[in-house]
Amino acid sequence: MGMVSEIREVIAERGLGILDPWIGSDGKKKEVLAVLLAGRNLLLEGPPGVGKTLLAKSVAGSLPDIQANDCSFNCDPERADCPQCRAGSRAVVTVHGAKRFVRVQGSPELSAEDLVGDIDPVLAMRYGGFDLRVFSPGRIIKANRQVLFVDEINRMSEKIQNTLLQVLQEGEMTIGNFDVHFQIDTLFISTMNESELAGIETLSEALKDRLERVTIPYPTEEDELAILEKYGRSVVAVPDEITRRIVRACQRTRQDKDVAFAASPRATLAIYELCQSFAGLRGAQEASLEDVRSAMDVALSGRLSLSAAGDEYAETGAYITKLKEML
Numbered sequence: 001m002g003m004v005s006e007i008r009e010v011i012a013e014r015g016l017g018i019l020d021p022w023i024g025s026d027g028k029k030k031e032v033l034a035v036l037l038a039g040r041n042l043l044l045e046g047p048p049g050v051g052k053t054l055l056a057k058s059v060a061g062s063l064p065d066i067q068a069n070d071c072s073f074n075c076d077p078e079r080a081d082c083p084q085c086r087a088g089s090r091a092v093v094t095v096h097g098a099k100r101f102v103r104v105q106g107s108p109e110l111s112a113e114d115l116v117g118d119i120d121p122v123l124a125m126r127y128g129g130f131d132l133r134v135f136s137p138g139r140i141i142k143a144n145r146q147v148l149f150v151d152e153i154n155r156m157s158e159k160i161q162n163t164l165l166q167v168l169q170e171g172e173m174t175i176g177n178f179d180v181h182f183q184i185d186t187l188f189i190s191t192m193n194e195s196e197l198a199g200i201e202t203l204s205e206a207l208k209d210r211l212e213r214v215t216i217p218y219p220t221e222e223d224e225l226a227i228l229e230k231y232g233r234s235v236v237a238v239p240d241e242i243t244r245r246i247v248r249a250c251q252r253t254r255q256d257k258d259v260a261f262a263a264s265p266r267a268t269l270a271i272y273e274l275c276q277s278f279a280g281l282r283g284a285q286e287a288s289l290e291d292v293r294s295a296m297d298v299a300l301s302g303r304l305s306l307s308a309a310g311d312e313y314a315e316t317g318a319y320i321t322k323l324k325e326m327l
């Protein structure tokens with residue numbers, strides 16, 4: 001069964017529930033699942049730390065376990081047909097749903113060899129340059145029968161974007177000398193930060209036209225409280241009122257035009273956990289606002305940055321002081 005049929009079955013069975021680890025609106029969950037149901041390529045666009053990776057991992061986590069040959073292509077044992085399997089028999093392994101996830105970090109340095117594969121020179125001497133056994137497979141190939149997660153896709157060079165395109169579009173690729181056609185069956189999920197935060201590289205028009213873009217917003221106040229409850233480590237009690245103030249302080253930075261890099265939900269989680277450490281260090285059973293202020297200094301000083309700060313550290317420090325006063 002192909003990946004698209006697999007995910008369709010899972011969605012038919014569990015509906016929006018497959019995205020339960022991600023806390024957010026049903027509307028967004030529907031957009032994500034609609035793209036997968038249609039068998040199209042997904043682009044999650046949003047600020048850092050809003051759960052894009054978590055969403056993609058939830059999709060993989062919902063997939064059933066499969067039997068696969070222990071080769072780079074994860075061949076189906078029933079119809080194994082890759083160069084490695086053809087060269088000799090392979091052990092059969094069980095791949096758990098959550099492990100059916102291959103991550104590629106987009107960067108300008110990423111090469112076609114990393115992505116698609118390379119020729120092993122030693123094997124090429126032995127078998128000759130046109131024998132498929134000399135080919136050492138790259139990340140895309142390992143994503144066969146798995147989720148292919150491309151983080152920060154916009155940071156890849158245009159050349160690599162085009163290579164990726166060819167695979168997405170035709171499900172096949174050509175490598176060096178070889179006129180080979182590997183059908184890669186994958187669920188494609190990519191991410192990109194909001195444009196104003198992105199680096200110089202952007203998405204090529206051709207790639208843009210082949211991705212369905214779902215924007216992932218910052219969580220609402222209630223959702224962010226739920227994120228802290230579900231994922232925040234809890235060793236010392238944090239009164240509800242204080243938790244809410246932590247969330248509000250972080251949310252404030254996201255609305256502020258002076259802030260270039262706002263406090264992400266990751267920062268909220270950090271403050272929530274650090275304030276408990278500060279409480280613990282003074283032997284208290286419960287975190288206080290003062291503990292939150294100490295936590296904010298640690299958690300925000302390296303994260304926040306202002307849009308037009310002259311002396312960056314001095315001004316960011318002053319901004320954090322203001323946030324702490326408003327707490």
Ligand SMILES: Nc1ncnc2c1ncn2[C@@H]1O[C@H](COP(=O)(O)OP(=O)(O)OP(=O)(O)O)[C@@H](O)[C@H]1O
Pocket residue numbers: 021022023024047048049050051052053054055219227231265266269
């Ligand atoms: N909407 C959300 N639901 C559940 N957890 C969330 C949500 N947003 C953020 N988190 C939590 O915040 C942390 C960061 O999430 P994640 O790594 O998935 O974000 P991201 O968008 O991929 O970030 P980046 O852009 O930096 O790669 C995780 O611990 C995750 O549990």
Ligand SMILES: [Mg+2]
Pocket residue numbers: 052053054151
């Ligand atoms: Mg991520």
Ligand SMILES: [Zn+2]
Pocket residue numbers: 069071072073074075080081082083084085086
């Ligand atoms: Zn194989």
